[in-house]
Amino acid sequence: MDEDLYRPGVGLMLLNRKRKVWVGQRLDSTLEAWQMPQGGLDPGEEPLEGALRELEEETGIRADLVEIVARAKESLTYDLPQDLIGKIWSKPWRGQRQVWFLARFLGEDADVDIATPEPEFRAWKWADPIELPALIVPFKKKLYEDIVAAFREWL
Known part of the structure; x- marks a missing residue:
């Protein structure tokens, strides 16, 4: 795989006390699709730093309200559909190469605030990992x- 064709990114699977996973429904999609907090890395940013930044930017959940449990052993990738290449990011990447983390949510549902300065989600919920x-x-x-x-042993 030519790594220059994939945008560097991160993601965070956040588990609550009932082992359900936080997912949000994107504002920019007409599909009934839900996703975990994820996004691109800033230049020079370490993956864990980026994952915690994305989590707070997208969900309002602060880093002190999570406990990192694991990091996926290898980077994971996805390819964009052909019609989206060159349209959603400034560079014509084929997809994204992501470092994923698993974390426990130490807070309460009231700590989630998707009405962030640059909102990405219209709704959120806790989902069973097998449904993802x-x-x-x-x-x-x-x-x-x-x-x-990657995280099966903790789910």
Whole structure:
């Protein structure tokens, strides 16, 4: 795989006390799709730093309200559909290469605030980990299967 074709990114699977996973429904999608907090890395940013930044930017959940449990052993990738390449990011990346983390949510539901300065989600919920591949947009289904497999022993 030519790594220059994939945008560097991160993601965070956040588990509550009932071992349900936080997912949000994107504002910019007309699909009934839900996703975990994820996004691109800033230049020079370490993956864990980026994952915690994305979590707070997208959900309002502060880093002190999570405990990191694991990091996926390898980076995971997804490819964009051909019609989206060159349209959603400033560079024409083929997809994203992500470092994923698993974390426990130490807070309460009231600590979640998706009305952030640059909101990305219209709704959020806790989902069963096994449901995740069916909840995401179709082109990320394999990615979400890989994430669930990477963290299976903690789910």
